[in-house]
Amino acid sequence: MNYAPFLNYIKNFVDLNEKEITFLRSYTNYKKYFKGQYIVQQGEVCNHTNFIISGCTENFYIDQKGQEHIVTFAIENWWSSDISSFITQKPSDFNVKCLEDTEVIQFTCQNQDEIFKNIPKMETLFRKLLEKALVSSQKRIVNNFSLSAKDQYIYFKNQYPNIEQRVPQYMVASYLGITKEFLSKIKAHLVKNKS
Amino acid sequence: MNYAPFLNYIKNFVDLNEKEITFLRSYTNYKKYFKGQYIVQQGEVCNHTNFIISGCTENFYIDQKGQEHIVTFAIENWWSSDISSFITQKPSDFNVKCLEDTEVIQFTCQNQDEIFKNIPKMETLFRKLLEKALVSSQKRIVNNFSLSAKDQYIYFKNQYPNIEQRVPQYMVASYLGITKEFLSKIKAHLVKNKS
DNA sequence: TTGATTTGTTAATCTAGTTTATTTTTTAAA
DNA sequence: TTTAAAAAATAAACTAGATTAACAAATCAA
Numbered sequence: 001m002n003y004a005p006f007l008n009y010i011k012n013f014v015d016l017n018e019k020e021i022t023f024l025r026s027y028t029n030y031k032k033y034f035k036g037q038y039i040v041q042q043g044e045v046c047n048h049t050n051f052i053i054s055g056c057t058e059n060f061y062i063d064q065k066g067q068e069h070i071v072t073f074a075i076e077n078w079w080s081s082d083i084s085s086f087i088t089q090k091p092s093d094f095n096v097k098c099l100e101d102t103e104v105i106q107f108t109c110q111n112q113d114e115i116f117k118n119i120p121k122m123e124t125l126f127r128k129l130l131e132k133a134l135v136s137s138q139k140r141i142v143n144n145f146s147l148s149a150k151d152q153y154i155y156f157k158n159q160y161p162n163i164e165q166r167v168p169q170y171m172v173a174s175y176l177g178i179t180k181e182f183l184s185k186i187k188a189h190l191v192k193n194k195s
Numbered sequence: 196m197n198y199a200p201f202l203n204y205i206k207n208f209v210d211l212n213e214k215e216i217t218f219l220r221s222y223t224n225y226k227k228y229f230k231g232q233y234i235v236q237q238g239e240v241c242n243h244t245n246f247i248i249s250g251c252t253e254n255f256y257i258d259q260k261g262q263e264h265i266v267t268f269a270i271e272n273w274w275s276s277d278i279s280s281f282i283t284q285k286p287s288d289f290n291v292k293c294l295e296d297t298e299v300i301q302f303t304c305q306n307q308d309e310i311f312k313n314i315p316k317m318e319t320l321f322r323k324l325l326e327k328a329l330v331s332s333q334k335r336i337v338n339n340f341s342l343s344a345k346d347q348y349i350y351f352k353n354q355y356p357n358i359e360q361r362v363p364q365y366m367v368a369s370y371l372g373i374t375k376e377f378l379s380k381i382k383a384h385l386v387k388n389k390s
Numbered sequence: 391t392t393g394a395t396t397t398g399t400t401a402a403t404c405t406a407g408t409t410t411a412t413t414t415t416t417t418a419a420a
Numbered sequence: 421t422t423t424a425a426a427a428a429a430t431a432a433a434c435t436a437g438a439t440t441a442a443c444a445a446a447t448c449a450a
Binding site: 061063064065067069071083084087093116120123124126127128130131132133134135137138139140141142144145146177 | 256258259260262264266278279282288311315318319321322323325326327328329330332333334335336337339340341372
């Protein structure tokens with residue numbers, strides 16, 4: 001059980017005293033998943049918010065036509081859950097699946113409320129995290145409007161330099177909302193033109 | 196000056212006592228803009244979060260090619276600002292422009308923090324609003340992945356039945372990320388096929 | 391070390407949505 | 421009430437990206 005990375009992460013935002021840390025520890029739990037396991041499954045209620053200690057997850061859904069779409073990746077020091085299902089406690093539209101062995105710290109809905117009640121600083125932290133998440137979600141919409149598939153791929157590589165090496169290319173294509181064939185074409189083109 | 200709609204809105208989420216309401220009032224301000232006025236301008240820092248009492252705004256940006264893209268509309272009982280600029284206090288990438296005469300309640304950055312410090316319930320409210328905003332932003336990304344332009348238009352009409360009558364069609368097209376010509380084609384097609 | 395499965399490439403054909411240009415309709419100002 | 425400007429419709433030519441299909445590498449299990 002490896003809790004330190006989470007406390008280090010939190011330290012970037014708020015200072016907690018010993019008592020608060022003890023409380024936080026007792027209201028969260030550590031869990032290890034293996035590669036291929038599902039943390040959340042489409043159709044089930046998402047019971048946890050997960051902070052990733054190590055590993056890598058994909059958040060994807062399967063649409064009416066049976067096509068898979070990756071909505072987000074998450075790696076160390078990121079959060080991973082289906083927030084919609086978590087806050088409404090209704091069945092999830094998404095799957096969260098481990099692409100590597102993955103260790104997480106989990107917050108349940110009830111415990112999260114307890115934590116916020118007892119350590120208001122934690123609610124401030126979550127509010128700020130949500131603000132940042134919203135900004136980057138909006139940024140993605142904006143990129144979708146204004147950038148060609150090629151430029152979106154370049155943006156993705158710059159923004160998430162660590163992810164491309166860890167996941168297969170067809171998943172990057174899925175994240176970008178293009179076919180794997182087209183991404184292959186884009187990469188061939190980039191190599192040929194050296195940028 | 197018309198503060199009641201804002202208090203009614205808040206009442207849906209949290210209960211405030213007289214003292215808290217007085218505090219809230221003194222730390223927010225009312226402002227009226229006329230049709231065509233900018234609440235935020237691309238390049239300037241967004242100093243306020245705005246709750247709309249009456250009217251309608253568009254949040255848009257102009258990309259490198261000089262093209263305008265509408266990111267969101269907002270009407271009565273919605274919020275309107277550039278959250279990225281607001282939280283970082285850096286120049287905004289967006290414009291917020293009034294499409295009608297618009298009355299708003301404004302929170303400045305400093306006052307918002309004061310409000311959260313003095314009325315923690317308000318921070319909880321904002322956290323929950325951010326959660327909902329993030330969910331709907333993600334929903335938009337998902338629709339972009341899975342729906343044709345026609346189905347996105349139908350979704351838009353269902354989700355925002357009040358907006359289409361209030362804004363010109365080319366703005367709806369811009370919001371959907373398609374050209375006005377193509378939206379016109381879609382509408383003609385929908386009329387012809389009665390769905 | 392081999393066969394099977396997963397991942398990636400290439401190329402031809404196809405289509406949803408864009409671009410450009412012209413015409414018609416609606417809105418609003420004088 | 422007229423007129424100019426803004427908004428919407430129509431249509432032809434065009435393009436970014438999808439689809440299909442065949443094949444080539446890489447990975448993995450036994």
